[in-house]
Amino acid sequence: MRDRDAETRDERPRLPRDAGGGTSDSPRTVRQTRAACAEIVGDETMGLMEKVLRRENLREAYQRVVRNGGAPGVDGMTVEELMPYCREHWPRIRESLQDGTYMPQPVRRVEIPKPGGGMRMLGIPTVLDRMIQQAVLQVLTPIFDPTFSDASFGYRPGRSAHGAVERAREHVTAGYRWVVDVDLEAFFDRVQHDVLMARVARRVRDKQVLRLLRRYLQAGVMIGGITAPRTEGTPQGGPLSPLLSNILLDDLDKELERRGHRFVRYADDCNVYVRSEKAGHRVMGSLEQFLRERLRLHINRNKSAVARPWSRKFLGYSFTSHHQSKLKVARESAKRLKTKLRTLMRRGRGQSLVHVIERVNQVVRGWASYYKLAQVKGTLEELDTWIRRKLRCIVWRQWKTARTRFRKLMAHGVSRAKAAHAAWGAHGPWRSAASSAMNVAIPNQTLTQLGLVSLLAEHHRLASLA
Numbered sequence: 001m002r003d004r005d006a007e008t009r010d011e012r013p014r015l016p017r018d019a020g021g022g023t024s025d026s027p028r029t030v031r032q033t034r035a036a037c038a039e040i041v042g043d044e045t046m047g048l049m050e051k052v053l054r055r056e057n058l059r060e061a062y063q064r065v066v067r068n069g070g071a072p073g074v075d076g077m078t079v080e081e082l083m084p085y086c087r088e089h090w091p092r093i094r095e096s097l098q099d100g101t102y103m104p105q106p107v108r109r110v111e112i113p114k115p116g117g118g119m120r121m122l123g124i125p126t127v128l129d130r131m132i133q134q135a136v137l138q139v140l141t142p143i144f145d146p147t148f149s150d151a152s153f154g155y156r157p158g159r160s161a162h163g164a165v166e167r168a169r170e171h172v173t174a175g176y177r178w179v180v181d182v183d184l185e186a187f188f189d190r191v192q193h194d195v196l197m198a199r200v201a202r203r204v205r206d207k208q209v210l211r212l213l214r215r216y217l218q219a220g221v222m223i224g225g226i227t228a229p230r231t232e233g234t235p236q237g238g239p240l241s242p243l244l245s246n247i248l249l250d251d252l253d254k255e256l257e258r259r260g261h262r263f264v265r266y267a268d269d270c271n272v273y274v275r276s277e278k279a280g281h282r283v284m285g286s287l288e289q290f291l292r293e294r295l296r297l298h299i300n301r302n303k304s305a306v307a308r309p310w311s312r313k314f315l316g317y318s319f320t321s322h323h324q325s326k327l328k329v330a331r332e333s334a335k336r337l338k339t340k341l342r343t344l345m346r347r348g349r350g351q352s353l354v355h356v357i358e359r360v361n362q363v364v365r366g367w368a369s370y371y372k373l374a375q376v377k378g379t380l381e382e383l384d385t386w387i388r389r390k391l392r393c394i395v396w397r398q399w400k401t402a403r404t405r406f407r408k409l410m411a412h413g414v415s416r417a418k419a420a421h422a423a424w425g426a427h428g429p430w431r432s433a434a435s436s437a438m439n440v441a442i443p444n445q446t447l448t449q450l451g452l453v454s455l456l457a458e459h460h461r462l463a464s465l466a
Helices: 027-044 048-052 055-068 079-099 127-147 161-173 193-200 207-218 240-259 277-295 331-347 353-370 378-399 402-411 416-423 429-433 436-441 444-449 455-465
Strands: 107-113 119-124 178-183 221-223 226-228 262-266 269-274 305-307 317-319 327-329
Touching: 048 079, 048 127, 048 207, 055 079, 055 127, 079 127, 079 207, 127 207, 127 240, 161 262, 161 269, 161 317, 161 327, 178 277, 193 207, 193 240, 207 240, 240 262, 240 269, 240 277, 269 277, 277 305, 327 331, 327 378, 331 353, 331 378, 353 378, 353 455, 378 402, 378 429, 378 436, 378 444, 378 455, 402 416, 402 436, 416 436
Parallel strands: 107 221
Antiparallel strands: 107 119, 178 269, 178 305, 221 226, 262 269, 317 327
């Protein structure tokens, strides 16, 4: 199905060299190269279970699972208990993996809040199944990853959300100033097992590995002590889920490449960049048909849109409308940070300000590290001001009575008249925290001396290290 929405034929993405591509990017050469690569990989995928069960591979998988930690599965076994269990039972487990009789245990259902609202369903495998999945992942990744699209960034070695955001900015700066923002409806819950396994089987010929993968897909979900069967979906929470999602969505990537589009995909977040709104709507319609017919997936029309990039967010970032577009923190990301800090500070009202600052710093450092690519500093300055005001609000509440507030303000160098006006004023804690009296009593310098990390200063520090 050829799409007339492609912007220019001479901008067709080249096949990455590490996927076996040569210097020519003609359609015939690309098809021949991919076919040869698939044939070579196919020959290497016989006897994969032996590679999965190699001692070195299993040791690495065990170390990764222990390092990642995480909650127990349905059997209650912790990562600390995994090694003693394996020492006693591994010969039997290994034999069942070799003869194809191994049956994964159901996953434990866990709900966590989504950043944008709603709940995300996770399926937590047992630690034993996490180790086996990790061992399989380590063998399958070198087979699949080199052939994935250069525009795919999610859950891949050596790639990150930062790379995806930078690539998106390049497209916007290059003049592709309309985005087709595609949101897949309940992607991880709607994946069709047969469709996914057909794509895995293109490169994996080992029937033992294919059987094991299907059993992991079909492992039930335990809800309230009752195991419910699963006929579709690949629940987030296990090591294999990200790779399997990339395998399925690689068909989408290849279709977008074939059409010559500029796009960026991170897991199930896909943005296609075009030159006009009209082209964007054509692309949206054709992608909806492709996803429905080829992958049996559906676009969430309420969350998807054809819009200007600076009116949308991508992985927490947004863009400016300048010709040389700059990255900035998306408005929704700043709101989520405030919500998180508001909850944290509410729990710290009865604690010392130093202790509260320590907890705030943990969040601030992690947040600043992720948003270090932001080139527009206004949001960081506003958040710094908001955090300092929240801390002053905590102090104001801790002083409790008007008499105590008056005495404390006087002790911190506030004039008698100004201290009296603030202490006996009619304003609430939030309004009072922004008063000139509180700014004199607890200046920014004092908060810095108490250890408060400034988002702006942390951003400058991280930028200088880049």
